[in-house]
Amino acid sequence: MVRKGAIAALVLTAGLAVGGCGGKKQADKPELKGTLSFGVLAPTEHQGELGVRAKDLMDGAQLAVDELNAKGGVLGKKVELDAVDDACDPQVAYEAAKTFLSDGANQTAGVVGGMCDAAADREIGVVDSTGIPFLVTSATQNGLVSADLQSTFTMNGSVYQQGLSSTYWMNYKEAQRLAVVQDDSAESKALAREAVALIEGTPKLVSLQTVEPGGQDMKTIAAAAVASKANFILWTGAARPGGELVKALRAAGFKGTFTATAASESPDFLTAAGAAGDGAYVLATSTAANTPMAERWGASFKARYQREPGFDAQQAYDSVRVLAHAIQKAKSTAGPKVVKQITTLDANFVNSLGVVRFAHDHTLLYDNRVILKVKNGAFTWERSLRTDSLG
Incomplete structure (x- = not known):
């Protein structure tokens, strides 16, 4: 036809x-x-x-x-x-x-x-x-x-389910004090907003910063996040600045959990982070390349x-x-x-x-999020994170 x-x-x-x-x-x-x-x-x-x-x-x-x-x-x-x-x-x-x-x-x-x-x-x-x-x-x-x-x-x-996945992961990693860093894109801010809104008591939001063109440099943002005594830092922006952020955080002495959202599943993140990227997590979307x-x-x-x-x-x-x-x-x-x-x-x-299941609102009941961990400069499979959208 x-x-x-x-x-x-x-x-x-x-x-x-x-x-x-x-x-x-x-x-x-x-x-x-x-x-x-x-x-x-x-x-x-x-x-x-x-x-x-x-x-x-x-x-x-x-x-x-x-x-x-x-x-x-x-x-x-x-x-x-x-x-x-x-x-x-x-x-x-x-x-x-x-x-x-x-x-x-x-x-x-x-x-x-x-x-x-x-x-x-x-x-x-x-x-x-x-x-x-x-x-x-x-x-x-x-x-x-x-x-x-x-x-x-x-x-x-x-986007709601991505935010929900972030909070599930925070709880799994026993996050107590949360710092969120976003870039100035609408997508990054929307995702950060969803994640923060879905927190129920723990972890406590202790820092929210925005990476803006011409704004504070990454070292300053990293230092502020570390000063907030966060043990979990969530990055919701693009890949390259995400890699720069984790590098600056490790240089500033951050020892906690760093997690980026799906946009950071990119070689740009790995290149920008360098060796400091090892141990970082990415809340990625399932693909044939990252899901066994x-x-x-x-x-x-x-x-x-x-x-x-x-x-x-x-x-x-x-x-x-x-x-x-x-x-x-x-x-x-x-x-x-x-x-x-x-x-x-x-x-x-x-x-x-x-x-495969669908919720009453016609979204996926179990979403398609997976956890990747950076090891030796590469993304490796850690686990799936199938959140219940009715939860």
């Missing part, structure tokens, strides 16, 4: 053969009758970083589709992807989402995508109004979904595409599988029936971190 009109579309399923298991004869391959379409909303025509992420998302979704088709499809039908470029732009995204409004025989059975917060926000209202199941893969904005929606769920932890349970899937992706999968690929892969599982369990593509199954997924149905 090729979309025409104002919104450019990209269909990636043409010419793909249904894969079989090695060594099986052609006759043993499942015979698929008819097709079942999953829509994808992503900036597929974009260049630069967004374009790279969009390709990553499409490749992850396509890998899931090919695996499904090799095992008999969904409801005996061949699964196909119907991708529409949303440009990661709210206005374009609003029109792109309308592409999936249909009352014909080829109605979309489900939609995945929504990489960017503002674009996903506009797409959700349109898709949800149809009752078509929509799994938002990557956006993290608080309030994107709620219990009032009928068919939209988020597959990524929200996802290594096998990551190897399968690399064998197929000759590159490492990114976060968007993993999210799209898992989202397609959730939709397919729910449709198969519902024995129907009817939106309400599929949504009911999404809210009660089988306990033996898992993604890279384990069991």
